Amino acid sequence: MEHHQVLRIVSRFLIPLIMLFALYVQFHGDYGPGGGFQAGVIFAVGFILYGLIYGVERLRQVVNPSLMRSLSALGVLMYAGVGVASMLSGGEFLNYSVLAEDPVAGQHIGILIIEFGVGLTVASTMTILFYAFAKPY
Amino acid sequence: MIIYFTDIALSLMLILTAMVIAVQRNLLGAVMLSGIYSLLCASLFVCLDAVDVAFTEAAVGGGVATILFLGTLAQTDYEKKSRVGISWSGLFLVIICGSLLVYGLSDIPGFGLADNPVQTYLADVYLVQSQKDIAVPNLVTAVLASYRGYDTLGETTVIFTAGIAVLILLGRGKADSDTVESKES
Numbered sequence: 001m002e003h004h005q006v007l008r009i010v011s012r013f014l015i016p017l018i019m020l021f022a023l024y025v026q027f028h029g030d031y032g033p034g035g036g037f038q039a040g041v042i043f044a045v046g047f048i049l050y051g052l053i054y055g056v057e058r059l060r061q062v063v064n065p066s067l068m069r070s071l072s073a074l075g076v077l078m079y080a081g082v083g084v085a086s087m088l089s090g091g092e093f094l095n096y097s098v099l100a101e102d103p104v105a106g107q108h109i110g111i112l113i114i115e116f117g118v119g120l121t122v123a124s125t126m127t128i129l130f131y132a133f134a135k136p137y
Numbered sequence: 138m139i140i141y142f143t144d145i146a147l148s149l150m151l152i153l154t155a156m157v158i159a160v161q162r163n164l165l166g167a168v169m170l171s172g173i174y175s176l177l178c179a180s181l182f183v184c185l186d187a188v189d190v191a192f193t194e195a196a197v198g199g200g201v202a203t204i205l206f207l208g209t210l211a212q213t214d215y216e217k218k219s220r221v222g223i224s225w226s227g228l229f230l231v232i233i234c235g236s237l238l239v240y241g242l243s244d245i246p247g248f249g250l251a252d253n254p255v256q257t258y259l260a261d262v263y264l265v266q267s268q269k270d271i272a273v274p275n276l277v278t279a280v281l282a283s284y285r286g287y288d289t290l291g292e293t294t295v296i297f298t299a300g301i302a303v304l305i306l307l308g309r310g311k312a313d314s315d316t317v318e319s320k321e322s
Binding site: 025029030031032033034035037038041042044045048052069072073075076079080083093094096097103104107108110111114115117118121122124125126128129130132133134 | 188189192193196197200201204205208209212270271272273274275277278279281282283286287289290292293294296297299300303304307
């Protein structure tokens with residue numbers, strides 16, 4: 001897509017906004033619609049849009065595929081890690097109430113971390129999928 | 138009242154889009170229509186007040202899935218192979234399954250009634266108790282992340298596993314770390 005001047009300029013303006021919106025959806029999921037899954041997909045869409053317009057090879061230079069593979073595992077580990085942490089603090093697996101002095105604060109911390117884990121896994125897996133399906137040039 | 142008309146109109150458009158996809162021979166057209174199908178689904182979910190689901194449907198169905206289909210088409214073919222007549226056994230099976238589904242519909246509780254089984258069992262507990270236990274205004278997040286934390290952990294693992302499976306099947310695992318992609322194609 002070397003010659004699509006309009007697409008290139010519009011996307012340059014849109015991609016940061018898409019990513020900002022993804023972060024908003026991620027961390028505002030407690031109060032409005034959204035959460036880790038949606039945020040992860042939207043964040044990955046930012047990468048995918050970049051890859052569609054500037055080429056997959058350039059996206060590979062920006063977003064390292066092996067880093068994405070590690071991050072997708074890290075997200076699941078983070079989620080399960082919260083469960084283990086709550087067990088170590090004397091509660092059941094994934095019982096966030098024991099993570100802080102105040103049960104409600106503990107719930108908030110737990111939800112924030114696991115949503116981040118979900119977002120990490122979803123965003124990196126979507127990027128991996130795009131890399132796998134994109135036509136090699 | 139107007140919301141019912143919107144629901145019905147959206148459902149009819151969904152059926153129409155699905156039919157056009159089924160008879161479509163040009164796969165690029167079918168992929169684009171499936172994107173439209175997802176968008177219609179998302180609008181329907183908004184009408185049903187399931188904003189979180191609509192969000193996911195629009196992002197995954199309308200966005201990422203369409204792109205992945207297009208990527209697949211770019212590596213295969215844009216035209217479906219020509220059809221060889223009607224498969225009568227298939228048609229018979231479809232009619233049987235369809236009539237069973239319609240028969241099953243007669244047993245479904247009415248749309249949006251307050252005394253439906255889904256509203257009477259745990260919904261009250263979640264609505265009232267979650268604001269004391271978790272104090273997260275978005276009920277969907279409270280249920281998904283806390284009460285149903287095990288399910289969501291499972292879902293995340295499924296997504297991770299799917300990513301791994303795609304890497305194994307398409308065999309690009311090694312190649313993309315040092316960009317020797319062109320060698321194998």
